Amino acid sequence: MASIINSISFNNFFNFYGDYNQNMYEFNSGLNVIVADNMSGKTKIFSAFSWILNDEVIDSDKEINQIVKVENFMVQMISDKAKSETSLDDDVKCGVLLKFSDENFEYEIEKSITATKINDGSATDLQNWECIPNEVNVSKKDLSRFDFIPIYDQDEKLEIIDKVIRREFRQYSLLRGEAVDRILDFSNKNSLKAAIDTLANISKVDTLIKLTEYLVNRADKDLTNERKRHIGDKEKFEQKVKERDEFRKRLTSQEKNLKTEQQQLIKAKAERDELLNLVSTAQEREKIRSQRSLVENEIEEKDLQHSELLNTIQDHFFDPQSAWLLYKTGHYEGNFNKLRDTYIEDQKEKRIINEVRSGDHSFLTKLPEGSPDSFSLRKMLKEEKCFVCGRSADEHSEPWNHIQSVLNAHTKPNKLHKSKHSFNALLDALMRSSSALSIQIDKIESEVSETRKNDVKYRQEKKKLRSRYDDYRNDLLGLGEVDGHKDTSTINQFGGAERRVERHEASIKEIENKIHDLKAELKDKNNEIKRLSYQDLNIVFEEQLSILTDIDKMANRTRIRLMDEIIEKLEQKSNEYYKLLTESSSADGGIIRIKRQADEIFSVELEDKDGNKQYGLSEGFQRMKKLAVIMGIIASKEDGRLGYPLIADAPLSTFGKGLIEGFFQQVPQVFHQSIIMVKDLFDGTSDDNLNDIGKEVLQEIKASSGSMHLNLIDKGQSQIERETSIKRY
Amino acid sequence: MTSNELFNKLLEEPVLIEKYGLKEKHLKKITLTTKGDLQIIEALKLIIQGVEYANPNVSIYKQIKTQFNLK
Amino acid sequence: MDGQYWLKYLRERRPKYAKKHVSTLERFANKGKSKSDYSQFGPIYQIYMYAFILGFHQRERIPLPHSPEERITFLEIGKWQPIETVNYLLMILISHDPIRDEIGLDLISLEEMTDSDVQETLKNLINIMEEYANAGFSILEERFESDKYYFQEPFAFMRLLKEIADGKFH
Numbered sequence: 015m016a017s018i019i020n021s022i023s024f025n026n027f028f029n030f031y032g033d034y035n036q037n038m039y040e041f042n043s044g045l046n047v048i049v050a051d052n053m054s055g056k057t058k059i060f061s062a063f064s065w066i067l068n069d070e071v072i073d074s075d076k077e078i079n080q081i082v083k084v085e086n087f088m089v090q091m092i093s094d095k096a097k098s099e100t101s102l103d104d105d106v107k108c109g110v111l112l113k114f115s116d117e118n119f120e121y122e123i124e125k126s127i128t129a130t131k132i133n134d135g136s137a138t139d140l141q142n143w144e145c146i147p148n149e150v151n152v153s154k155k156d157l158s159r160f161d162f163i164p165i166y167d168q169d170e171k172l173e174i175i176d177k178v179i180r181r182e183f184r185q186y187s188l189l190r191g192e193a194v195d196r197i198l199d200f201s202n203k204n205s206l207k208a209a210i211d212t213l214a215n216i217s218k219v220d221t222l223i224k225l226t227e228y229l230v231n232r233a234d235k236d237l238t239n240e241r242k243r244h245i246g247d248k249e250k251f252e253q254k255v256k257e258r259d260e261f262r263k264r265l266t267s268q269e270k271n272l273k274t275e276q277q278q279l280i281k282a283k284a285e286r287d288e289l290l291n292l293v294s295t296a297q298e299r300e301k302i303r304s305q306r307s308l309v310e311n312e313i314e315e316k317d318l319q320h321s322e323l324l325n326t327i328q329d330h331f332f333d334p335q336s337a338w339l340l341y342k343t344g345h346y347e348g349n350f351n352k353l354r355d356t357y358i359e360d361q362k363e364k365r366i367i368n369e370v371r372s373g374d375h376s377f378l379t380k381l382p383e384g385s386p387d388s389f390s391l392r393k394m395l396k397e398e399k400c401f402v403c404g405r406s407a408d409e410h411s412e413p414w415n416h417i418q419s420v421l422n423a424h425t426k427p428n429k430l431h432k433s434k435h436s437f438n439a440l441l442d443a444l445m446r447s448s449s450a451l452s453i454q455i456d457k458i459e460s461e462v463s464e465t466r467k468n469d470v471k472y473r474q475e476k477k478k479l480r481s482r483y484d485d486y487r488n489d490l491l492g493l494g495e496v497d498g499h500k501d502t503s504t505i506n507q508f509g510g511a512e513r514r515v516e517r518h519e520a521s522i523k524e525i526e527n528k529i530h531d532l533k534a535e536l537k538d539k540n541n542e543i544k545r546l547s548y549q550d551l552n553i554v555f556e557e558q559l560s561i562l563t564d565i566d567k568m569a570n571r572t573r574i575r576l577m578d579e580i581i582e583k584l585e586q587k588s589n590e591y592y593k594l595l596t597e598s599s600s601a602d603g604g605i606i607r608i609k610r611q612a613d614e615i616f617s618v619e620l621e622d623k624d625g626n627k628q629y630g631l632s633e634g635f636q637r638m639k640k641l642a643v644i645m646g647i648i649a650s651k652e653d654g655r656l657g658y659p660l661i662a663d664a665p666l667s668t669f670g671k672g673l674i675e676g677f678f679q680q681v682p683q684v685f686h687q688s689i690i691m692v693k694d695l696f697d698g699t700s701d702d703n704l705n706d707i708g709k710e711v712l713q714e715i716k717a718s719s720g721s722m723h724l725n726l727i728d729k730g731q732s733q734i735e736r737e738t739s740i741k742r743y
Numbered sequence: 744m745t746s747n748e749l750f751n752k753l754l755e756e757p758v759l760i761e762k763y764g765l766k767e768k769h770l771k772k773i774t775l776t777t778k779g780d781l782q783i784i785e786a787l788k789l790i791i792q793g794v795e796y797a798n799p800n801v802s803i804y805k806q807i808k809t810q811f812n813l814k
Numbered sequence: 815m816d817g818q819y820w821l822k823y824l825r826e827r828r829p830k831y832a833k834k835h836v837s838t839l840e841r842f843a844n845k846g847k848s849k850s851d852y853s854q855f856g857p858i859y860q861i862y863m864y865a866f867i868l869g870f871h872q873r874e875r876i877p878l879p880h881s882p883e884e885r886i887t888f889l890e891i892g893k894w895q896p897i898e899t900v901n902y903l904l905m906i907l908i909s910h911d912p913i914r915d916e917i918g919l920d921l922i923s924l925e926e927m928t929d930s931d932v933q934e935t936l937k938n939l940i941n942i943m944e945e946y947a948n949a950g951f952s953i954l955e956e957r958f959e960s961d962k963y964y965f966q967e968p969f970a971f972m973r974l975l976k977e978i979a980d981g982k983f984h
Contacts, residue, residue: 232804339867346906440818
């Protein structure tokens, strides 16, 4: 009977603030995808299903996600925003509501808690709250009716919850990334047993084997007693029997040791192989880390350069090479030059006027053209005659004195009237400075603009670098970021794991030798005992023991054969799915081989066509291998389709595009309803927030049945304010 | 897995042919209800039936001893 | 006295500022400490020159308070750096016609005046510089009052200077 989950809703559950109607995912049969970026609620949805089914949630505050019991995590589960809005002595409710149906009924299951704020203070401090779980509400409705009937009987409630996904199938239906590894750790007897039990019931054979073991023991005892009855020296006989039993004990104990060592060896090999895969991922992470730290250094350097630029801005005001202080003062130079020129002109004029005032007719020395020079003037004086007008000029007469003064004016040194003060040197000094700076002043505007541009450039470059830094950080998160130390120690661990493998192998050899020797000794002892017996011993006892021993061996070998057959079928089915899951990928994922390592221990490996173990396949293929085996288990069991929904938190980032496509195509073939939570279809920069693959998947869903939701979160808000809003396509 | 299926599975063990000299043709004809087979086969039948009916181990052993004519 | 003498005389003048602007000066001048903060200038004379330029572009003068207690004298102009910029500012003052008219800075007439007359005129010139600077400090304070974070931006001083020089203030 197939069950379908119709919806799941949240009330103040983790980052889903608000009541059920505001936080609802509605599902159909087929593929249902919830797209959510990191930190927007993926794991929380998974926690919701875990709560309903197992009373557990996932604590993602620790470095590695841990499953915790709801009763130990109540305060932390409540929406921070709802908590911060609750005042002292008030209540806040937090819950999950699941609606599902099968062929006959619709069901509703609600699990919730109520928290009361008992102390004033931080909303996130556990001490300030008192929480109690509320009664689990379950109700059902006949499909032909309209209303729901509440269920009060506790047993019936549990039965209904079980209908969602039956307990024994939960480990195969409710999948979280790492949990998948545990389910399929076939080096662990119990997980293999669980798988095989899911596939076929071989408990009868186990009972048979226990029986044959018992029968052999009894027959052996009877034989020994029979021998005892027929010998003379009972004491010696008993001594020998004792010794022989001692050896038997030691043999049994060594055989146990051997089994243990073999199991340890398998484990050690698995660890080593696991580390081999991890080493490559670790190397990739190291690469990203070193790139990231290069970017970090670049950011630091840019920042330094940027500060230097900004710190020298003020210098530009007063440095004569830049002189920013003198912005838009260039035109004063013109004024000043004019002033200076005027001053010099005025000075000249003043000199002239002074000379006039002081009786100095030197200005008259400006004779018209053709005037006599000083030689002629001297001649005139001597001859007492003016050559200009032709009249005579007696010595000391007025005309003669005039000629004398003209001569004096020509030849006498200039007796300038000296001013009290002069300012030429002052003006000269100022002029030198102004002409030195004036060229620069014109450049100020463009210099400032240039500096501003550089400032903007630095800011942009830093922003780009920071975004690259964030990208590296996200890449590391996608690869399952672990501490850098962890990665470097992974390599060391690998060495250690190899050594452990060697140790166990050596140990096994040693024990095998011991067993061999013990078996030989045992044989001798048995022969001694035989020799001590009389001839007319009833040999039928021997025959009986021999036959029962053979039957015991047959039973054990048959069990092995049966397991091999089951495993072979599983391997075949798994490879069918593996091929389909990986066919869109360009790389060759190899073939799945489930190999017997010891009596009840198998390993799931990937080999190439020639039977060589494939190493170094990406984590994506490893996960696909595991998923294929799970699907193989389910398909072998229930005519190919599991009547329970698959709820998976899928770390597709390690898959790669090809594998992601395969995944979305194949999963609906095996599970009639699947609810997959992914981040890798998210692209914040595209208009519908989906990347290429996301768009493809949406098309497929629209063409068949199913649904797609998108978790949106406002990253700009603080932690407490952040809520997840759900968008349905 | 039914008793018949288990029984037939056990009969596939090579030791029956190799050590006890049974022929394949003969083996095919053997069922839980046929009678008069080799001791090992008879013992096997008793054991399988014992498992089917969940008889106590002690009783099953006694039955086998009887079959071997032992006391 | 010749030009060198009067140049020296100018350089020996020690300008004053109003006491009430001390806090502004402290805020915008770090007096030669490590110059890593872009919201400050260095020595006081730098912020003084900046204030002068602001007031001058704005064509605004505010007389200093009368009483000597309200006035603080600081470093003589001759010690301001760099010399070229200081000279340029003096050049601006001298070249500005209204100023010359106001204080009677007629160089040719001054040539014949007494020493004390020339000194007086030059002192008045410096006085006017002080008044422009005084107005400049007010402008700075006004801007700081209206926006406490204005001067945290690296280009703030240049922006303010441009605003006023381009005539976009008020």
